[in-house]
Amino acid sequence: xxxxxxxxxxxxxxxxxxxxxxxxxxxxxxxxxxxxxxxxxxxxxxxxxxxxxxxxxxxxxxxxxxxxxxxxxxxxxxxxxxxxxxxxxxxxxxxxxxxxxxxxxxxxxxxxxxxxxxxxxxxxxxxxxxxxxxxxxxxxxxxxxxxxxxxxxxxxxxxxxxxxxxxxxxxxxxxxxxxxxxxxxxxxxxxxxxxxxxxxxxxxxxxxxxxxxxxxxxxxxxxxxxxxxxxxxxxxxxxxxxxxxxxxxxxxxxxxxxxxxxxxxxxxxxxxxxxxxxxxxxxxxxxxxxxxxxxxxxxxxxxxxxxxxxxxxxxxxxxxxxxxxxxxxxxxxxxx
Amino acid sequence: xxxxxxxxxxxxxxxxxxxxxxxxxxxxxxxxxxxxxxxxxxxxxxxxxxxxxxxxxxxxxxxxxxxxxxxxxxxxxxxxxxxxxxxxxxxxxxxxxxxxxxxxxxxxxxxxxxxxxxxxxxxxxxxxxxxxxxxxxxxxxxxxxxxxxxxxxxxxxxxxxxxxxxxxxxxxxxxxxxxxxxxxxxxxxxxxxxxxxxxxxxxxxxxxxxxxxxxxxxxxxxxxxxxxxxxxxxxxxxxxxxxxxxxxxxxxxxxxxxxxxxxxxxxxxxxxxxxxxxxxxxxxxxxxxxxxxxxxxxxxxxxxxxxxxxxxxxxxxxxxxxxxxxxxxxxxxxxxxxxxxxxxxxxxxxxxxxxxxxxxxxxxxxxxx
Numbered sequence: 001x002x003x004x005x006x007x008x009x010x011x012x013x014x015x016x017x018x019x020x021x022x023x024x025x026x027x028x029x030x031x032x033x034x035x036x037x038x039x040x041x042x043x044x045x046x047x048x049x050x051x052x053x054x055x056x057x058x059x060x061x062x063x064x065x066x067x068x069x070x071x072x073x074x075x076x077x078x079x080x081x082x083x084x085x086x087x088x089x090x091x092x093x094x095x096x097x098x099x100x101x102x103x104x105x106x107x108x109x110x111x112x113x114x115x116x117x118x119x120x121x122x123x124x125x126x127x128x129x130x131x132x133x134x135x136x137x138x139x140x141x142x143x144x145x146x147x148x149x150x151x152x153x154x155x156x157x158x159x160x161x162x163x164x165x166x167x168x169x170x171x172x173x174x175x176x177x178x179x180x181x182x183x184x185x186x187x188x189x190x191x192x193x194x195x196x197x198x199x200x201x202x203x204x205x206x207x208x209x210x211x212x213x214x215x216x217x218x219x220x221x222x223x224x225x226x227x228x229x230x231x232x233x234x235x236x237x238x239x240x241x242x243x244x245x246x247x248x249x250x251x252x253x254x255x256x257x258x259x260x261x262x263x264x265x266x267x268x269x270x271x272x273x274x275x276x277x278x279x280x281x282x283x284x285x286x287x288x289x290x291x292x293x294x295x296x297x298x299x300x301x302x303x304x305x306x307x308x309x310x311x312x313x314x315x316x317x318x319x320x321x322x323x324x325x326x327x328x329x330x331x332x333x334x335x336x
Numbered sequence: 337x338x339x340x341x342x343x344x345x346x347x348x349x350x351x352x353x354x355x356x357x358x359x360x361x362x363x364x365x366x367x368x369x370x371x372x373x374x375x376x377x378x379x380x381x382x383x384x385x386x387x388x389x390x391x392x393x394x395x396x397x398x399x400x401x402x403x404x405x406x407x408x409x410x411x412x413x414x415x416x417x418x419x420x421x422x423x424x425x426x427x428x429x430x431x432x433x434x435x436x437x438x439x440x441x442x443x444x445x446x447x448x449x450x451x452x453x454x455x456x457x458x459x460x461x462x463x464x465x466x467x468x469x470x471x472x473x474x475x476x477x478x479x480x481x482x483x484x485x486x487x488x489x490x491x492x493x494x495x496x497x498x499x500x501x502x503x504x505x506x507x508x509x510x511x512x513x514x515x516x517x518x519x520x521x522x523x524x525x526x527x528x529x530x531x532x533x534x535x536x537x538x539x540x541x542x543x544x545x546x547x548x549x550x551x552x553x554x555x556x557x558x559x560x561x562x563x564x565x566x567x568x569x570x571x572x573x574x575x576x577x578x579x580x581x582x583x584x585x586x587x588x589x590x591x592x593x594x595x596x597x598x599x600x601x602x603x604x605x606x607x608x609x610x611x612x613x614x615x616x617x618x619x620x621x622x623x624x625x626x627x628x629x630x631x632x633x634x635x636x637x638x639x640x641x642x643x644x645x646x647x648x649x650x651x652x653x654x655x656x657x658x659x660x661x662x663x664x665x666x667x668x669x670x671x672x673x674x675x676x677x678x679x680x681x682x683x684x685x686x687x688x689x690x691x692x693x694x695x696x697x698x699x700x701x702x703x704x705x
Contacts, residue, residue: 216425
């Protein structure tokens with residue numbers, strides 16, 4: 001593992017093979033990212049161009065709306081990710097247990113929606129979410145249940161729940177509480193859109209999972225769900241991690257769904273960036289928002305990586321200690 | 337160790353998969369602490385029997401009793417019967433220690449007890465220094481030992497072993513055979529061992545049930561199964577043998593004479609008192625057949641079977657030499673053990689005219705099916 005220098009670039013041939021993708025990433029990812037970052041340190045002019053070097057853009061960013069929008073974006077992305085994973089895991093499990101023939105049929109039909117345009121599908125949802133539709137009726141039931149669940153709580157707890165997106169801020173009114181133009185619509189359609197991206201990596205991991213391990217767990221006394229939780233879920237960890245990334249990252253940047261289905265109720269950072277860049281023709285401001293969003297995602301990821309690293313080294317230390325304990329106890333000859 | 341009581345009982349158990357009857361009305365019982373083997377070719381139903389005992393399959397009819405309790409309909413996690421799987425099925429995301437502790441944690445044992453028992457198990461399988469490794473860091477034999485420890489740690493009523501040595505190479509297999517035997521002696525738990533390898537079954541088991549096409553063909557100790565096979569199938573599946581198929585033409589006391597196509601009359605011991613006219617298969621093991629350049633010495637008696645023959649093939653194996661000999665129309669396999677310094681002896685080579693002989697007591701006769 002300390003052999004990094006050798007394992008990273010063993011020879012020139014490998015360099016040549018990887019060079020195109022490096023070049024691609026540099027040209028179309030690294031360079032634009034730097035340009036976007038540079039834009040934020042410029043002012044803007046009235047014609048939509050980028051102005052002189054200045055910190056004015058960053059100063060303008062102190063908009064009282066922004067913290068709430070960033071928070072909502074992160075919160076909704078988190079909700080979408082959570083629901084996608086919760087739905088994707090049993091789905092992937094079921095597909096992985098099917099016969100190979102059925103597996104390809106079902107996995108294929110999961111990918112089928114991608115054959116139609118994304119915008120067309122969102123429009124279809126608009127029809128389905130119409131106030132006269134059955135989804136609206138379901139939505140009202142959902143709101144009433146939620147009201148009944150949290151309505152009795154003290155005011156400060158309710159406020160906290162609203163902030164977390166668990167409770168709604170106002171009373172339920174069938175005339176104005178429509179699912180169209182609500183946060184619920186955004187979450188619902190986002191989950192619909194991103195679910196295949198969650199199922200596929202989990203399914204790939206589940207397909208490689210050795211299901212006889214579940215049998216072994218049951219044989220040793222585990223109930224079905226315990227075996228699922230303790231053996232299957234850790235066994236597909238890699239798939240879960242990619243699924244989370246596959247859903248969370250596009251969810252953060254999504255703006256078509258909130259634009260078309262979220263109304264004024266659900267404006268996310270993507271919409272703001274779009275608005276600033278296209279409507280206000282203020283490219284530096286849009287760049288600054290994009291940078292802000294990127295940073296607000298990178299910080300938690302960085303923190304969790306640092307935490308995991310710390311945890312790993314702790315585990316290793318604990319492991320060494322335990323081995324030492326075990327060795328001494330067996331050397332004392334106390335165990336038969 | 338004979339069957340002491342009826343610890344584990346299969347009572348008229350039948351299992352079908354579609355048109356295939358995997359297990360056909362099987363009944364037998366296993367004694368407590370016994371090392372019991374189910375031996376048979378692949379697809380004979382032995383694994384189905386094991387899976388029914390583990391709770392992974394339900395019999396279509398019949399019951400299974402363990403210590404007097406009907407366990408037929410219990411789920412796998414409701415019976416204290418643990419399995420050592422052929423592919424070990426160790427949990428890859430857990431350390432060896434956690435793998436072994438799995439069943440104890442499920443049973444919500446106190447932490448101190450779990451530590452003590454897991455550590456004791458690790459010491460028993462001599463894997464203490466590997467406790468914090470993960471399964472993919474272990475060799476096949478080590479995984480095997482961990483799988484056994486994991487299944488034994490909460491002292492199940494029966495340990496099921498499903499071809500546990502099949503994935504190991506020969507040398508390791510022989511080593512693990514001894515180790516399994518030692519572990520069985522140490523823990524005193526009933527072992528039910530499924531294998532298609534007659535060598536494994538013979539060397540480990542107190543008793544063996546030889547299974548063919550969903551039926552128990554014979555249930556006996558290893559020596560009995562080898563020396564006195566109940567059917568032609570048992571005789572041919574366990575070890576090598578020569579068959580002489582024919583009909584009893586005469587009986588003289590405890591002996592009879594068999595005649596068949598392609599070989600002269602053979603005298604055989606007739607312990608079952610079969611009647612004249614009965615069609616029989618006589619099985620004579622290669623190591624019971626002597627091959628000599630000279631006729632057998634007269635003190636061997638007049639009743640032995642002696643046939644002048646021609647050597648066809650020779651395979652020298654160090655410990656013994658295996659000969660294939662043409663005797664009449666019959667090709668006979670014979671083993672000659674080398675208990676004396678071989679190079680001092682007059683060698684037998686290809687196309688030599690030799691005498692093939694054996695005592696009538698050394699053949700074993702089964703009724704033809």
